[in-house]
Amino acid sequence: MQKSGFGSLTKTFLSWGIVVGLFFVLFLIDVPNAFAVYVAPTNLYVDATSTESMTLHWTAGGGNESMYATYRSTNGTDYVIYDANATTSPDFVSYTFNNLATNTLYYLIVTAAGPGGEDAVTSSVYSGYTLAADPEIPTVGTPTATTLPITLNADTNPVNTIYAVKIVANAVTKYLQADGTIGDSAVWLTYAQLGGGAPTSTTGLTPNTSYVVSVAAKSGSEAITSYTAAPDVYTYAAQPSVPIIGTPTTTTMPIIIDVDTNPEGTEYAIYNSTSGNYLSALGVSSATPVWQTTTTWGSSFVATGLTTNTLYRFVTVARNEGLISVTSTASSATAGTIAVAPTSFTATTVGQTGINVAWLSNGNSANTTYKVTYSNGTLIGTTTNVSYSVTGLTPNTSYTFKVAALYKNDGVTYSPYSSTATATTNASHGGTSNGSSDTTPPTNTSIKINENAVSANSNQVTLTLVASGATQMMLSNTSDFAGATWEAYASSKIWLLTTGAGTKTVYVKFRDSSFNVSSAVTDSIDYLSATVVETPAVVTPVVQASVVAPATTVVSPAPVVPTVTQPTTVVIPKYTFTKFLTLGSKGTEVVKLQEKLRALGYFTYPTNTGNFGGVTKAALVKFQKDHNLKPFPGWVGPGTRASLNSL
Numbered sequence: 001m002q003k004s005g006f007g008s009l010t011k012t013f014l015s016w017g018i019v020v021g022l023f024f025v026l027f028l029i030d031v032p033n034a035f036a037v038y039v040a041p042t043n044l045y046v047d048a049t050s051t052e053s054m055t056l057h058w059t060a061g062g063g064n065e066s067m068y069a070t071y072r073s074t075n076g077t078d079y080v081i082y083d084a085n086a087t088t089s090p091d092f093v094s095y096t097f098n099n100l101a102t103n104t105l106y107y108l109i110v111t112a113a114g115p116g117g118e119d120a121v122t123s124s125v126y127s128g129y130t131l132a133a134d135p136e137i138p139t140v141g142t143p144t145a146t147t148l149p150i151t152l153n154a155d156t157n158p159v160n161t162i163y164a165v166k167i168v169a170n171a172v173t174k175y176l177q178a179d180g181t182i183g184d185s186a187v188w189l190t191y192a193q194l195g196g197g198a199p200t201s202t203t204g205l206t207p208n209t210s211y212v213v214s215v216a217a218k219s220g221s222e223a224i225t226s227y228t229a230a231p232d233v234y235t236y237a238a239q240p241s242v243p244i245i246g247t248p249t250t251t252t253m254p255i256i257i258d259v260d261t262n263p264e265g266t267e268y269a270i271y272n273s274t275s276g277n278y279l280s281a282l283g284v285s286s287a288t289p290v291w292q293t294t295t296t297w298g299s300s301f302v303a304t305g306l307t308t309n310t311l312y313r314f315v316t317v318a319r320n321e322g323l324i325s326v327t328s329t330a331s332s333a334t335a336g337t338i339a340v341a342p343t344s345f346t347a348t349t350v351g352q353t354g355i356n357v358a359w360l361s362n363g364n365s366a367n368t369t370y371k372v373t374y375s376n377g378t379l380i381g382t383t384t385n386v387s388y389s390v391t392g393l394t395p396n397t398s399y400t401f402k403v404a405a406l407y408k409n410d411g412v413t414y415s416p417y418s419s420t421a422t423a424t425t426n427a428s429h430g431g432t433s434n435g436s437s438d439t440t441p442p443t444n445t446s447i448k449i450n451e452n453a454v455s456a457n458s459n460q461v462t463l464t465l466v467a468s469g470a471t472q473m474m475l476s477n478t479s480d481f482a483g484a485t486w487e488a489y490a491s492s493k494i495w496l497l498t499t500g501a502g503t504k505t506v507y508v509k510f511r512d513s514s515f516n517v518s519s520a521v522t523d524s525i526d527y528l529s530a531t532v533v534e535t536p537a538v539v540t541p542v543v544q545a546s547v548v549a550p551a552t553t554v555v556s557p558a559p560v561v562p563t564v565t566q567p568t569t570v571v572i573p574k575y576t577f578t579k580f581l582t583l584g585s586k587g588t589e590v591v592k593l594q595e596k597l598r599a600l601g602y603f604t605y606p607t608n609t610g611n612f613g614g615v616t617k618a619a620l621v622k623f624q625k626d627h628n629l630k631p632f633p634g635w636v637g638p639g640t641r642a643s644l645n646s647l
Contacts, residue, residue, distance in 0.1 A: 039063035065112035149199035207238035237318035276580025309339035336409030347423035375400035395428035442470035470510035582635035
C-alpha cells in the first residue's frame with residue numbers, strides 16, 4: 001500500500017512540473033498571452049513651439065506597450081487623431097504637430113497600446129498655445145505738436161491676440177496706455193481696442209521730438225514676439241506764443257520770441273505781417289524766411305529799417321527738425337515806431353484874420369496826426385495833412401506857431417515840436433465889417449458825390465467840389481455844420497458818410513481870402529451799407545498862397561484849383577508789388593493794386609483812392625477765390641503778391 005501511494009504522488013508531481021515547464025517555455029519564446037500589461041505615457045510637455053507647430057514629449061509608461069497614437073483638440077472635448085501610428089517603438093517619446101493655427105490653444109494626448117493597437121491606454125491632457133506672429137509694421141500718420149496717430153495693420157494673428165505699442169524718444173521708453181496717454185509699463189490690448197485698423201491718437205508727447213513707434217504681440221501662453229518698428233517721425237513744433245514787442249525807436253523795434261513748450265534747438269522765423277516780409281539775420285526785411293534758434297536770434301532781436309511813426313505787427317513761425325513749420329497763434333499786439341518832429345515849418349498870411357502853416361513830415365508815415373499850437377503850447381487844432389489854416393485871428397497882429405506829430409503807438413504821446421514860424425495878419429481897412437472892400441463870396445459853387453452816382457456800397461465816397469474864388473471850405477454830414485472846421489479848398493476830397501443804410505446828404509460852404517462865406521450847397525446818395533470804412537484816405541490839398549499888399553490895399557490872388565486826374569484803365573498793368581497790404585494801408589502800392597484789380601474786372605469803385613478800404617478788400621477776395629489763393633484772407637501776403645506780380 002505504501003508503494004502504491006508513493007507511486008501515485010510521484011505521478012502527480014510529474015504532471016504539475018510538466019505544466020509549469022510548458023508555461024515557462026511559452027514565456028521565454030514571447031508568445032502573447034492574456035496577462036500582458038500596458039501603461040499610459042506620463043510627464044507630457046511641449047517645447048520647440050512656433051506659430052504653426054508644437055513638439056510634444058512624454059515619458060514611456062514602462063509596461064508592455066509597443067505603439068503610440070497622438071490626438072489634438074481645440075476645445076478639450078472633440079479630439080481628432082493626428083497620427084494613429086506615431087511609432088512602433090516603445091522607446092519613441094516625442095512627436096511634432098504641424099500645420100497648426102497661430103496663437104491658438106490646443107489640447108494634446110497620447111495613447112499607448114500593444115502591437116495590434118489593443119487595449120490602448122490614454123495619457124493625461126497637455127494644453128498650450130502656439131506662438132503669435134510678429135505684427136506688421138505700424139503706420140504713423142501726420143502728427144501734431146503733442147500727438148501721433150498710430151494705426152495697427154492686420155496680420156495673421158486671431159482676434160484675441162493682444163498687442164503692446166512701444167514709443168521711444170531720447171532713449172526713454174514709454175508705452176501706449178488704454179486712454180491714449182503714454183506710461184512706463186506695457187498695456188496689452190486687442191487689435192479692436194487699438195482701433196481695428198483705424199488710427200489711435202497717442203497724446204501727451206513733446207513738441208519737435210523724434211519718436212520711434214513699434215508693436216509686439218503676446219500669445220495666450222504669455223510668449224511675446226519681437227517689436228516691429230516704424231520709421232522715426234518728429235512731432236510738430238508747438239505754435240509759438242504771441243511775440244512780445246519791446247521799446248521801439250524811430251526805425252527799430254525789439255522782438256522777444258516766446259517759445260511756448262518747444263524744446264531747445266527749435267528754429268524760428270520772424271514774419272512782419274505789416275510789410276509781408278520776413279526778418280533777416282540782421283533784422284532787415286527779407287522775402288524768404290531765415291531760420292534760427294532763440295540762442296542765435298537772442299533774447300531780444302531788433303527789427304531795423306522800419307518806417308518812422310508806423311504801426312507794425314509781427315508773427316513768430318516755428319519749425320520742427322523735419323522742416324515742417326507752424327505759425328504762432330496770433331500776431332503781436334500792434335506796436336509803432338516813434339514819431340519825430342516835423343521840419344521846414346512855415347507860416348503864410350491869408351488876409352486879415354487867417355494864417356496858413358505848413359511843414360514837411362520828416363519821415364513820419366502817411367496819415368500821421370499833427371497838432372498845431374501857438375508858441376506857448378496852446379492847442380489850435382489837429383490834422384492829418386501837412387498844412388493847417390488858422391482862422392479867426394486879429395488883423396495886423398503877429399502870431400508864432402509850432403507843430404508836433406502824434407505817436408501812432410499810443411495815440412497820446414507827441415514828438416518834440418518843430419521850430420517855430422511867425423506871420424502877421426493884414427491890417428484892417430474901412431468899407432466892410434472886416435475891413436475889406438471885397439464883399440462877394442465864392443460863386444459857381446457845387447458838390448457831387450461819386451460823380452452823381454445814385455447809390456454807394458461803401459460809406460467812403462469821393463467828393464467833387466467847385467467854387468470860384470474860394471480859398472477854404474467847410475464840410476459836414478449835417479446842415480448845422482456842427483463840429484466842422486474850415487480847411488484849405490480842394491476840388492476833390494475823400495469823405496466818410498455816416499453809418500447805417502439810407503439816403504445820405506453832404507453839406508459844403510466856401511469862403512474866400514476876405515472871409516466872405518457862400519451859401520451851403522448839398523448832394524445826396526443812397527448808402528447801401530455793405531462796407532464801413534472808419535478812416536478816410538488822405539488827400540493832401542493844395543494850400544492857397546497869399547499875397548500881402550501895401551497897407552492901403554489888399555490884393556487877393558485868383559484861387560489855384562488843384563487838378564485831380566482820373567486814372568486811365570489799362571489792361572493788366574505791370575507792376576511789382578513788394579509790401580504787405582491790408583485794411584488801412586495807403587500809398588502807391590495800394591493805387592497800383594486798385595489799378596490791377598480794376599483792369600482784371602474786380603475793382604469797380606469810381607476812382608483809385610490809394611486807401612485800402614472795404615471795397616478794395618472785397619475786390620481782392622474775389623481775385624483770391626478765382627485764383628484759389630486760400631484761405632482768401634483779403635490781404636496781400638507772399639502768395640497773393642506772387643500771383644499779382646505774375647500777371
